[in-house]
Amino acid sequence: MVQSHLVIDFPIDGPGGAAALREELPPLMPDLARAQDDLGTVHFSRFMLEGDEKLLFLSDIDGEVGVHIERLVDEAAPLLDAIFSHVDDPPGTLAADHRDKVIKWLKRHMREPLDTYFAYEDATVQEIKACAAAAGFTGSTSQGALLTYMSIKSRFQAFALKLVAKHTVGKKGKEASDSIGTLHFSHWVPFEDNHLGFFTIFDGSFEKYIQDFAEKTSFVFDALFPHVTGAPPTPVAKNAQAFYQWALENNHPAIGFYSAYPGLGVQDIKALLADARQSPTATAG
Numbered sequence: 001m002v003q004s005h006l007v008i009d010f011p012i013d014g015p016g017g018a019a020a021l022r023e024e025l026p027p028l029m030p031d032l033a034r035a036q037d038d039l040g041t042v043h044f045s046r047f048m049l050e051g052d053e054k055l056l057f058l059s060d061i062d063g064e065v066g067v068h069i070e071r072l073v074d075e076a077a078p079l080l081d082a083i084f085s086h087v088d089d090p091p092g093t094l095a096a097d098h099r100d101k102v103i104k105w106l107k108r109h110m111r112e113p114l115d116t117y118f119a120y121e122d123a124t125v126q127e128i129k130a131c132a133a134a135a136g137f138t139g140s141t142s143q144g145a146l147l148t149y150m151s152i153k154s155r156f157q158a159f160a161l162k163l164v165a166k167h168t169v170g171k172k173g174k175e176a177s178d179s180i181g182t183l184h185f186s187h188w189v190p191f192e193d194n195h196l197g198f199f200t201i202f203d204g205s206f207e208k209y210i211q212d213f214a215e216k217t218s219f220v221f222d223a224l225f226p227h228v229t230g231a232p233p234t235p236v237a238k239n240a241q242a243f244y245q246w247a248l249e250n251n252h253p254a255i256g257f258y259s260a261y262p263g264l265g266v267q268d269i270k271a272l273l274a275d276a277r278q279s280p281t282a283t284a285g
Contacts, residue, residue, distance in 0.1 A: 003043075003118045005187045006065045007111040007197075010055040010087050017086030018052040022255075024086075028079050029256035035075035036258055041068065043125055044185065044201045047255040048147045055083065058147075058199055060185045062124045069106050073099055114161060114188040114196075115168040117177045123273055125260045131272040132264060141265035143184070146200040146209070147252040149191075151229040157194040160227040164188050164196070167220045176217045182209060182266055196228075203265040210247045214240040 012018050025047060036042040045059040061068050073080065077095035080102065084090035091098065091105040120128070132138070152160045167173060168188060177183055182203035189197040202209045213221075218236040221243070225231035232242035261269070 002063065003121055004061050004063065004065050004068070005113050005116050005185070006057070006059040006061055006068060007113070007187075007189050007199075008057040008069075008106055009109045009111050009191070010057070010083055011089070011109075012049075012052060012054055013086055013088040015052040018049055018055075020086050021049065021055055021083070024082055025255050028082060029258075032076055032079055032256060033258050035072075036260070039068075039071055039075060041071075041125055042258065043260050044143075044145075045256070045258040046145050046147070048252040049255070050149050050252065055087075056197070058187075060118075060201065065110065066107060069110075070103055073102050073106070077102075111189050111191065111197075114165060114190050115173070116188075117168070117174065117183065117186040119178070119184050119266045120269055120273060123269070127276075128261055128264070128269055128272070131276040132261060132268075134276065135272055137264075137268070137272060139261075139263035139265060139268050141203050141263055141268060142205075143257075143259050143262060143265075144202055144204075144206060144209070145254040145257055146198070146202065146206075146247065147254060148198045148247070148250045149252065150196045150198065150231070150250075152194040152196055153227050153229055154194045156227040160196065160224055161190055163223040163227070164220070167223055173220075176220070179216045180209075180212045182212065184266055206248070206251070207244060210244045211240060213247075214243050 012021070032045075036045060041062040043060040043062070045057070048056050048058070050056065059068070073095055080095040084095075091102045093101055095102040168177075177186060180202075184201040184203070186198070186200040189199065191197060214236050221236045222234045225234050225236070230246075232246040233239045236243045264272075
């Protein structure tokens with residue numbers, strides 16, 4: 001079962017639409033959470049608003065994104081209709097009445113990640129939940145989201161993206177991300193007009209998480225930040241407080257943060273999986 005990261009980019013029809021979404025989305029989130037529980041393949045999801053220009057839906061899932069979009073339309077049509085009422089050039093029809101048209105629109109507005117990281121990349125939602133249930137373990141670890149949206153100095157965009165790919169893809173990037181120990185998922189996603197998104201799910205306090213990033217993955221940001229508008233000074237390891245302040249100021253609030261297994265930290269999940277898989281009656285994924 002492959003894990004995937006889904007990003008759907010909803011262009012907003014103006015400041016009025018953005019203001020309306022800030023008010024209308026939160027009350028709809030419990031229904032979306034129930035729909036995602038029913039799907040059984042969503043690890044985490046969240047919305048974020050980037051100014052008055054776009055609404056992003058980010059989801060970490062089991063399986064292929066195309067199949068997930070089709071299932072999402074079936075399970076969350078009313079939510080999509082509410083969003084489309086504030087979107088520039090929407091499908092122009094109710095999701096439940098014209099399923100195929102809405103699916104095509106959503107697939108056209110997907111953003112492909114430049115790089116992805118999964119802490120437990122061969123484990124499905126159902127395997128994690130089954131292992132926790134079998135062990136009678138609920139956990140008490142807080143989970144949070146980092147949602148940043150950076151502006152690349154325009155003439156350096158292609159170069160900056162190559163730097164990110166060079167430093168995050170492969171063994172070195174995975175080992176650095178693993179060493180943090182509290183990172184569930186991370187994704188670098190390029191956008192139009194020289195922008196780059198960096199989205200993560202983490203355990204514990206935001207301050208400690210950013211400190212760990214500064215210590216263990218500073219080489220990524222040292223390569224990238226000279227090409228980012230308004231970035232903190234480098235090297236990051238010697239400017240940890242400035243890096244933390246930048247992350248704090250540039251972290252967009254998550255709307256409707258969803259977790260399939262709240263309370264379970266990365267290390268909890270890895271330990272539960274290891275114990276279950278060593279047992280003769282190990283839980284199947």
